Amino acid sequence: MRITVVGAGYVGLVTGLTLAETGRHVTLLDVDKGRIERLQRGEPPIYEPGLKELLAAQLAAGRLTFTTRYDEAVPGRDLVFLCVGTPSTPLGATDLGQRAAALEAMALHLDPEAVVVIKSTVPVGTNRWAKDMITCKRNRAGLPSDRLAVASNPEFLREGSAVEDSRHPDRIVIGATDVRAFLLLERLFAGSGVPILRVLPEEAELIKYAANAFLAQKISFINLMADLCEASGADIRRVAEGMGLDPRIGPRFLAAGLGFGGSCFPKDVRSLAHQLKAKGLSAALLEETLRINRNRVSLALRKLNTALGGVAGRRIAVLGVAFKPHTDDVRESQSLKLVEALVAASAHVAAYDPEATATAARLVPGVQWAPQAEQATQGADAVVLATDWPQFSELPWERVLAGMRTKVVLDCRNQLEGAKIASLGARYLGMGVPQAEAFGQERKPPPGGPTL
Numbered sequence: 001m002r003i004t005v006v007g008a009g010y011v012g013l014v015t016g017l018t019l020a021e022t023g024r025h026v027t028l029l030d031v032d033k034g035r036i037e038r039l040q041r042g043e044p045p046i047y048e049p050g051l052k053e054l055l056a057a058q059l060a061a062g063r064l065t066f067t068t069r070y071d072e073a074v075p076g077r078d079l080v081f082l083c084v085g086t087p088s089t090p091l092g093a094t095d096l097g098q099r100a101a102a103l104e105a106m107a108l109h110l111d112p113e114a115v116v117v118i119k120s121t122v123p124v125g126t127n128r129w130a131k132d133m134i135t136c137k138r139n140r141a142g143l144p145s146d147r148l149a150v151a152s153n154p155e156f157l158r159e160g161s162a163v164e165d166s167r168h169p170d171r172i173v174i175g176a177t178d179v180r181a182f183l184l185l186e187r188l189f190a191g192s193g194v195p196i197l198r199v200l201p202e203e204a205e206l207i208k209y210a211a212n213a214f215l216a217q218k219i220s221f222i223n224l225m226a227d228l229c230e231a232s233g234a235d236i237r238r239v240a241e242g243m244g245l246d247p248r249i250g251p252r253f254l255a256a257g258l259g260f261g262g263s264c265f266p267k268d269v270r271s272l273a274h275q276l277k278a279k280g281l282s283a284a285l286l287e288e289t290l291r292i293n294r295n296r297v298s299l300a301l302r303k304l305n306t307a308l309g310g311v312a313g314r315r316i317a318v319l320g321v322a323f324k325p326h327t328d329d330v331r332e333s334q335s336l337k338l339v340e341a342l343v344a345a346s347a348h349v350a351a352y353d354p355e356a357t358a359t360a361a362r363l364v365p366g367v368q369w370a371p372q373a374e375q376a377t378q379g380a381d382a383v384v385l386a387t388d389w390p391q392f393s394e395l396p397w398e399r400v401l402a403g404m405r406t407k408v409v410l411d412c413r414n415q416l417e418g419a420k421i422a423s424l425g426a427r428y429l430g431m432g433v434p435q436a437e438a439f440g441q442e443r444k445p446p447p448g449g450p451t452l
């Protein structure tokens with residue numbers, strides 16, 4: 001199969017490389033010339049575990065071509081994957097500019113029997129719109145289009161484990177109306193050993209949004225419960241554990257903290273809300289999910305203000321600015337929003353992230369970016385653990401605390417052992433953990449057992 005991937009970002013690059021790994025030749029096209037040049041030199045433009053090695057191996061095997069030109073990348077291909085970005089408009093709808101530009105640019109170069117596969121997350125109805133648009137454009141140019149197909153194949157990889165997720169997906173969804181498109185994609189994914197779901201394009205488009213919105217809602221729900229725990233002397237971690245043992249609920253996405261961010265959940269929930277309202281349906285459930293999430297950053301700021309008697313002029317060390325660990329992506333990062341809020345409140349912020357510093361530094365001025373965690377924490381009035389990189393648990397906390405001016409630790413991801421931090425003389429604050437632990441005191445069970 002001759003394959004082109006359009007858009008060499010997180011999804012396109014990883015998809016292209018893992019397809020090449022299965023022995024196929026893949027052309028990667030991107031409008032960003034600098035990105036293409038870096039890739040040709042074997043330099044991944046993003047950080048993902050295993051990506052650099054995978055790129056090197058596929059370049060060495062001669063299975064990759066990089067280009068910025070549609071007239072080179074599209075003719076003669078059986079499958080053209082569309083992996084361009086679909087960000088939010090200011091009103092929360094999906095900005096379909098990249099998608100439209102890419103489809104327009106490829107329409108006249110497509111082979112008459114090619115299958116265009118939309119991997120980007122696109123609003124319901126986009127696949128049919130794409131087929132109509134390509135057909136119109138080709139008809140006007142006198143080119144055949146009756147055997148051309150457009151299929152939806154939403155992507156479920158997670159940043160931070162994108163390569164592994166792409167190699168071993170948990171399901172493959174194919175949305176199409178054309179049997180040839182189903183057969184070609186099923187042949188491509190044969191041997192993956194996971195369920196392949198054949199659905200209509202509209203169903204495939206909605207599966208992606210529904211899955212992301214459902215997970216985002218789970219996070220907001222546990223954060224809502226975290227607030228109630230904090231107000232009631234209960235510990236959200238134990239509540240989440242008790243909930244997660246129910247197989248109908250499951251333990252994942254029940255970690256209370258600073259909320260969700262990244263390039264997918266926030267924009268996809270906003271877009272789904274927009275799609276519901278456009279059909280005259282209520283989006284209240286999703287709007288509340290977003291509202292709870294927005295409030296997590298203000299809650300963290302409030303906790304710091306209370307603990308320090310105001311953050312203005314205080315030195316705050318922020319550990320982690322990526323939207324989650326194992327990525328350099330800071331798009332809609334809650335941690336970076338907290339940094340921005342602290343800077344706006346006239347705090348002196350020193351921040352550290354193992355991978356995302358360079359990207360974040362370009363976006364947020366007025367921050368002292370430290371090359372190591374301990375350089376950020378030195379002399380700080382408070383340390384905020386904002387992104388749960390595992391190495392933050394392993395920091396020499398005794399030494400970190402000894403170097404601080406005021407020993408306040410705000411653990412926005414409930415990642416640290418609060419009792420241990422408190423035993424080192426610090427004031428430990430979590431998200432939804434009981435006040436006793438927050439103030440470093442021993443928590444005693446209520447006499448005579450819990451009262452109902």
Ligand SMILES: NC(=O)c1ccc[n+]([C@@H]2O[C@H](COP(=O)([O-])OP(=O)(O)OC[C@H]3O[C@@H](n4cnc5c(N)ncnc54)[C@H](O)[C@@H]3O)[C@@H](O)[C@H]2O)c1
Binds near residue numbers: 009010012032119121
């Ligand atoms: N990032 C994720 O974890 C993830 C997971 C699942 C689905 N998705 C979805 O996949 C899509 C891509 O996301 P991403 O994070 O990879 O985006 P990205 O911004 O990292 O990459 C998009 C790439 O497309 C390129 N591009 C833009 N316009 C183009 C055009 N006209 N022609 C060719 N290239 C063009 C950009 O230069 C960029 O390199 C989005 O719809 C997103 O919602 C993302």
